[in-house]
Amino acid sequence: MNCPICGSKKARQIRTPYHYAASGLDNVYLLGVPYMRCSSCDDDIVVIPHEQQLLDLIAVDLVRPRISEVPS
Numbered sequence: 001m002n003c004p005i006c007g008s009k010k011a012r013q014i015r016t017p018y019h020y021a022a023s024g025l026d027n028v029y030l031l032g033v034p035y036m037r038c039s040s041c042d043d044d045i046v047v048i049p050h051e052q053q054l055l056d057l058i059a060v061d062l063v064r065p066r067i068s069e070v071p072s
């Protein structure tokens, strides 16, 4: 598989959970998003579908109080 960045044939598809570092959070992983890792670029190449909506959902989940945190 060719890397879309450098054209190297050393890119391979990865199906393990993707660490979504672009979210700005250390503990956000995306399941079911196939991505490529290029050993020539030493980078991951991923296309996040509907990325803005995903970021909005993450933001809403961050500020949503957990059941254990709601005062009774």
Ligand SMILES: [Zn+2]
Binding pocket: 003, 004, 005, 006, 007, 008, 011, 038, 039, 040, 041, 042
């Ligand atoms: Zn590359």
